[in-house]
Structure formats: structure tokens, C-alpha cells
Amino acid sequence: MEVYFQMVLDAEALRKTCAELENEKFLGFDTETTELDPYKGELRLLQFSNGRSTHVIDLRAFNDPKNNPDLAPLRVLLSDPSHIKIAHNSKFDAKWVRNHLGVEIEGIYDTFLASQLISAGDQDRRHSLADVAQFFTGTELDKSQQVSDWSANELSHSQVEYAARDAAIMVPLREQVADRVQSDQLNDVAELEFNCVLPLAEMEITGFNLDEGRWREQLEKVKIAQAKAADELQDMLSAGVAQASLFGRAEINLDSQQQVTDALLNLGVPVPNTTRAWELQPLAEKYPVVGKLLEYRGVAKSLSSFGENILEYIEPKTGRIHADFRQIGAPTGRFSCSNPNLQQIPHDEQYRRCFTSPPGRKLVIADYSQIELRILADFSDDANFIKAFVSGEDFHKTTASQVFNTPPENVTPEQRSFAKRLNFGVVYGIGASRFAMMTGLSQTEAENTMRRYFGTYRGLDSYLRESGRKVIAERQARTASGRMMRLRFDESDRQQVGAAKRNGVNMPIQGTSADILKIALRLLHESLRGTSGKLVNIVHDEIIVECDASEAEATAVKLEAAMRRAGERYVKKVPVSVDVHCADEWTK
DNA sequence: GTGAAGGGCCAC
DNA sequence: AAACGTGGCCCTTCAC
Numbered sequence: 001m002e003v004y005f006q007m008v009l010d011a012e013a014l015r016k017t018c019a020e021l022e023n024e025k026f027l028g029f030d031t032e033t034t035e036l037d038p039y040k041g042e043l044r045l046l047q048f049s050n051g052r053s054t055h056v057i058d059l060r061a062f063n064d065p066k067n068n069p070d071l072a073p074l075r076v077l078l079s080d081p082s083h084i085k086i087a088h089n090s091k092f093d094a095k096w097v098r099n100h101l102g103v104e105i106e107g108i109y110d111t112f113l114a115s116q117l118i119s120a121g122d123q124d125r126r127h128s129l130a131d132v133a134q135f136f137t138g139t140e141l142d143k144s145q146q147v148s149d150w151s152a153n154e155l156s157h158s159q160v161e162y163a164a165r166d167a168a169i170m171v172p173l174r175e176q177v178a179d180r181v182q183s184d185q186l187n188d189v190a191e192l193e194f195n196c197v198l199p200l201a202e203m204e205i206t207g208f209n210l211d212e213g214r215w216r217e218q219l220e221k222v223k224i225a226q227a228k229a230a231d232e233l234q235d236m237l238s239a240g241v242a243q244a245s246l247f248g249r250a251e252i253n254l255d256s257q258q259q260v261t262d263a264l265l266n267l268g269v270p271v272p273n274t275t276r277a278w279e280l281q282p283l284a285e286k287y288p289v290v291g292k293l294l295e296y297r298g299v300a301k302s303l304s305s306f307g308e309n310i311l312e313y314i315e316p317k318t319g320r321i322h323a324d325f326r327q328i329g330a331p332t333g334r335f336s337c338s339n340p341n342l343q344q345i346p347h348d349e350q351y352r353r354c355f356t357s358p359p360g361r362k363l364v365i366a367d368y369s370q371i372e373l374r375i376l377a378d379f380s381d382d383a384n385f386i387k388a389f390v391s392g393e394d395f396h397k398t399t400a401s402q403v404f405n406t407p408p409e410n411v412t413p414e415q416r417s418f419a420k421r422l423n424f425g426v427v428y429g430i431g432a433s434r435f436a437m438m439t440g441l442s443q444t445e446a447e448n449t450m451r452r453y454f455g456t457y458r459g460l461d462s463y464l465r466e467s468g469r470k471v472i473a474e475r476q477a478r479t480a481s482g483r484m485m486r487l488r489f490d491e492s493d494r495q496q497v498g499a500a501k502r503n504g505v506n507m508p509i510q511g512t513s514a515d516i517l518k519i520a521l522r523l524l525h526e527s528l529r530g531t532s533g534k535l536v537n538i539v540h541d542e543i544i545v546e547c548d549a550s551e552a553e554a555t556a557v558k559l560e561a562a563m564r565r566a567g568e569r570y571v572k573k574v575p576v577s578v579d580v581h582c583a584d585e586w587t588k
Numbered sequence: 589g590t591g592a593a594g595g596g597c598c599a600c
Numbered sequence: 601a602a603a604c605g606t607g608g609c610c611c612t613t614c615a616c
Contacts, residue, residue: 253611253612255610255611255612256611256612256613257594257595257596257611257612257613258612258613259612274595274596275595275596276595276596276597277596277597297596297597298597300610300611301596301597301598301609301610302598304609304610304611305597305598305608305609305610306598306609309609309610326607329606329607329608330605330606330607331606332605332606332607334600334606334607335607336606336607336608337599337607337608338607338608338609339608340608340609341598341599341607341608341609342599343598343599343600343607343608344597344598344599344600344607344608344609345598345599346598346599347598347599372600424604425604426604427604427605428604428605428606429604429605430603430604431601431602431603431604432601432602432603433601433602433603434603434604435604437603438604494601494602495603498602498603502604502605503605503606505605506604506605506606507605507606509605510600510605510606511606513600514606539599539600540599540600540606540607541600542600589616590615590616591614591615591616592613592614592615592616593612593613593614593615594611594612594613594614595610595611595612595613596609596610596611597608597609597610598607598608598609598610599606599607599608600605600606600607
């Protein structure tokens with residue numbers, strides 16, 4: 001593919017280029033950088049294309065890009081939402097532009113996100129620019145220059161041509177992608193996703209403050225506990241091994257399922273098929289060694305997953321953790337997070353209290369109260385379920401009172417617990433045997449309790465059945481925003497049909513929750529503009545903002561308002577409840 | 589050595 | 601009869 005492009009190497013050329021580009025509604029946009037991490041490398045090239053002519057701006061030709069007034073026309077173009085910047089994985093470009101030019105890219109069309117929405121959860125589809133271009137336009141893209149040396153003083157012709165071509169392809173690519181977004185009725189969810197890029201880019205740039213000293217203190221305690229548990233477990237396990245008496249203790253690898261299982265069998269422990277905690281738990285009382293194994297597992301997990309390794313992610317320039325969030329991390333639309341995963345920090349206060357606000361700052365922490373159950377109440381239109389929320393009382397207690405037909409004040413803790421587990425379980429399509437397993441009820445008792453539950457909530461029951469039927473008939477499920485998930489199953493295989501049904505029934509609930517959170521992030525981003533407030537973490541139904549201590553109360557009001565407004569867009573039949581508080585640490 | 593798969597477990 | 605959804609990380613094991 002031949003690409004016509006011009007290099008932009010001085011202020012005058014930049015002014016002319018920007019004047020020309022300002023006539024365009026859609027601009028293909030891309031950047032080339034010397035590193036992947038915006039805190040490490042250099043933003044080298046910015047490429048714009050209207051589909052006919054392409055301009056490659058070499059930032060190295062401009063001194064001090066962040067403050068250089070010659071770059072003003074470029075900043076205007078980037079931050080003007082009436083010029084749609086079409087980019088592939090725009091979060092990447094947005095972070096670099098934010099960090100190195102000090103502006104936010106407004107008006108984003110992201111072909112990476114659009115491609116993910118269109119593929120509707122198909123895990124086999126790839127979403128690199130080369131894959132997406134091939135799929136939608138049939139164009140072969142040579143990406144061999146992608147990892148070339150962008151820090152060289154003189155860039156080669158093939159490097160610059162590669163850079164130009166990636167921007168040039170975006171305009172025709174968007175036309176194809178947008179047609180498909182339209183025909184798949186994904187316009188609303190696409191808008192919601194594109195609007196979410198900036199808040200996310202900003203959050204990753206900001207990072208989350210981890211108190212290294214506190215983390216190390218905590219670590220030392222766990223290390224001691226781990227060593228003690230390991231030693232004791234080693235002793236107990238080797239008691240049944242013959243060599244123990246001859247050669248001292250027979251060392252076994254405590255992290256090896258195989259070796260531990262063998263050792264347990266030697267000691268006469270009836271090891272179940274799996275050695276997962278919930279299978280072993282019932283044996284712990286009779287066999288102390290099993291209890292010790294569970295104790296060891298707990299501390300070992302803490303030490304390996306939440307140990308020193310996380311400290312290596314602290315960015316020296318900021319002293320903070322800048323994790324990677326995948327905006328469409330799951331087919332349901334939820335985020336995923338890695339390097340490190342800030343969405344799986346143990347709830348235990350010893351861990352969370354290590355995430356702090358720096359001196360003079362505060363954390364504002366807000367989460368939706370039972371948002372998935374409220375979505376379910378709204379979708380199912382079940383009068384009793386809705387009533388339980390509208391009453392504003394303890395939800396699980398109220399449902400227990402309804403299910404067991406007893407006044408709320410007479411509800412036993414056990415009844416409340418059954419109701420709570422069922423309330424959460426129905427969202428996932430729980431079955432009687434699983435319910436029996438987790439409550440200790442017999443199969444019959446579990447079935448009876450579930451019958452009572454669905455007898456009380458007939459509207460919920462029929463919604464879930466109808467939703468399951470529809471999923472199987474249509475082979476797809478959708479959230480309130482129109483986000484789609486296709487389901488693949490062999491209809492002659494009962495297990496596959498059952499799994500697809502549970503999956504498809506759950507997706508609109510979990511996915512609408514994700515829709516709501518993403519809408520909230522955009523509203524929040526706008527209301528925090530010009531304040532000290534910065535988004536620092538999100539965990540599915542929770543948003544954490546860091547701000548100046550003096551603005552904490554005002555920020556809390558803004559955060560709660562954004563979350564409530566977002567929730568109310570899709571949840572109308574029951575109140576949307578947001579719990580918010582200010583703290584110096586990430587704790588309740 | 590490296591990478592995939594599977595078990596296990598953390599979050600919501 | 602019906603076996604609870606979505607992720608990521610760490611470890612061992614096993615194949616290359």
C-alpha cells in the first residue's frame with residue numbers, strides 16, 4: 001500500500017498542517033513511542049490522516065514539547081471533540097499525549113474497543129490493528145516496524161512510512177467498523193466505551209499510592225507465620241513417612257498437590273478428588289494435619305501473590321502503582337486489571353490499609369450497594385423483590401422475612417444467611433446441590449428452600465426462566481446499553497446448554513453493572529475537571545478518588561452524584577444506593 | 589530454559 | 601436431574 005505523507009518538522013509546517021486538518025470531522029490518529037511505558041520513554045511521532053493525505057509530526061524537532069508554544073495548534077486539535085480522532089487502543093495514545101503534551105484527547109473513536117464489542121465475547125478473535133484491518137477491510141498490514149528503534153536520530157524511510165500508513169488506514173477502517181457497530185445495534189455501548197477511555201488513561205497515569213513501609217511490615221508478619229506453618233505442616237506430614245525415623249524429617253514440597261496428597265494418604269486421611277479448601281474444610285476437625293494444610297495455604301498465597309513482588313511495580317518517578325486496566329476485560333464488559341491486579345487485593349484490612357493517600361490528600365471511597373441485585377429487581381419487575389429494596393431495610397433480612405413468612409424481627413441469623421446466599425446465588429444461576437453444599441442443608445432441604453424462595457418471587461422466577469429460554473433461542477445476551485455476548489453451545493449437549501444458559505442469564509446483570517460503572521466514570525471525570533480530584537482505582541462496583549484534604553467533602557458529593565446518576569440511567573424501579581466515605585487508607 | 593495447562597485462590 | 605458468573609497470579613508439572 002502506497003501512502004502519501006508529509007513530515008512536519010517546524011512550527012510553520014505544523015500550523016499549516018493543523019489548519020488543513022481542522023476542516024476534517026474524522027482524523028486517523030496514531031503515535032510512535034520509544035517505550036511502552038509513558039513514564040519511561042519518549043513520545044516521538046504523532047500521525048494524522050484524513051484518508052487522502054497524511055502528516056507525520058516528529059516531536060523531536062520541537063524543544064520541550066510539554067511547554068512549547070509552537071505546539072499550541074496541535075493541542076487545540078487534540079482537545080477539540082468536534083474532530084474525531086480515530087485510533088486503535090486509544091488509551092495508549094491518550095496516556096502519552098497526557099504525559100508528554102499535557103492535554104487530553106477529546107473526541108475518540110476507538111477501533112480496538114469497537115472490534116471487541118462486535119466480536120461479542122468471542123475469545124478466539126484477535127484485536128491487534130493488523131487483525132482488525134484484515135478482518136474489516138481485507139488489508140494486509142506489515143507490522144514489522146512496530147518494534148523498531150524509534151529513538152534513532154534519523155528515522156528510516158520504511159519506519160516513517162509505516163507510521164504514516166497506520167494513521168492512513170484508520171479512516172477507511174472506521175467506515176467499515178462503524179457500519180457493523182450500527183447493524184449490530186452497538187452504538188450506545190460504543191459511545192459509552194469511547195467516553196471511558198480518558199478517565200481510564202488519566203487513572204493509569206495517576207496511579208494508586210502504596211505505602212511501601214507499611215506493606216513491608218505486613219510482609220514480615222506473614223513471612224514469620226508462613227515459616228511457622230510450613231515447619232509444623234512438614235512435621236505433621238512426614239510423621240507417616242517411613243524415612244522420617246531413619247534420615248530425620250522427609251522433606252516434601254508443600255506447594256506440590258501431588259506430594260501433599262500422597263503424604264496425606266500415608267497418614268490415612270481420606271483425600272477427596274480435589275484438595276480445594278472447601279472440600280478439605282470438613283476434614284479439618286478430625287484430622288489436624290488438614291487444618292494445618294489450610295492454614296499454610298492461606299499464608300503461602302498471601303506471601304506469593306501479595307508479597308514483595310507488588311513493590312516492584314512502584315514507579316520510581318511517582319512512587320505509585322500504575323496498573324494496566326483492560327477496558328473490556330471480560331465479555332460481560334467488566335474491567336480486568338494486571339501488573340499488578342488491583343482488583344484482587346485481599347479485603348483484609350492489613351492489606352488494604354497499605355494503600356493510602358499521601359500527606360495533605362484524602363481518599364474518597366464509594367461503592368454501589370448491591371447493584372447487581374437491584375438490576376435484577378429492575379429487570380425482573382418482581383413486586384416483592386422490588387418492595388424489599390424500596391423498604392430501605394436490611395435487604396437480606398427483608399427477603400428472609402418474605403421467604404420464611406415471618407416478621408423481620410423474628411428472622412433468625414440462619415434464615416438471613418440462607419436468603420443472602422440465595423440472593424447472590426440466583427444471579428449466577430445456582431443449583432440446589434451447590435446451595436446444599438454451601439449451607440450444609442441436605443439436598444431435599446435445599447430444594448425446599450429454593451422452592452420457597454422462587455414461590456415468594458414468582459416474577460423473578462419467570463424472568464430467569466424467560467431470560468434463559470431467550471438466550472438459548474437467540475444464542476446471544478445483551479445488557480441495558482446493548483452490549484452483546486454471543487453464546488456457543490452444542491444443543492444436544494445438556495451440560496453445554498446449561499452452562500450457556502447460566503452464562504447468558506448472568507451476563508445482562510453483570511454487564512449492566514459494568515455499563516453503569518463506565519457511565520459513572522465519565523460523569524465523574526467531567527465533574528472532577530479543575531479540581532484536585534483524581535481517579536485512582538476501580539473494583540467493579542467501587543470507585544476510589546484521591547483529592548486534596550480540603551476538597552474531600554466536595555469530592556465525595558461529586559462522586560456519589562456521578563455514581564447515582566449513572567445507576568439511575570438503567571435502574572428505575574428501585575433506588576440506587578451508593579455508600580461513600582473519606583479516609584486516609586483504603587479501608588471501610 | 590520456556591511455555592502451556594491445570595490446580596488453587598484472591599477479588600467482585 | 602439440575603454442579604455458580606467474570607477476571608489475574610502463583611505454583612507445579614510436563615512437553616518441547
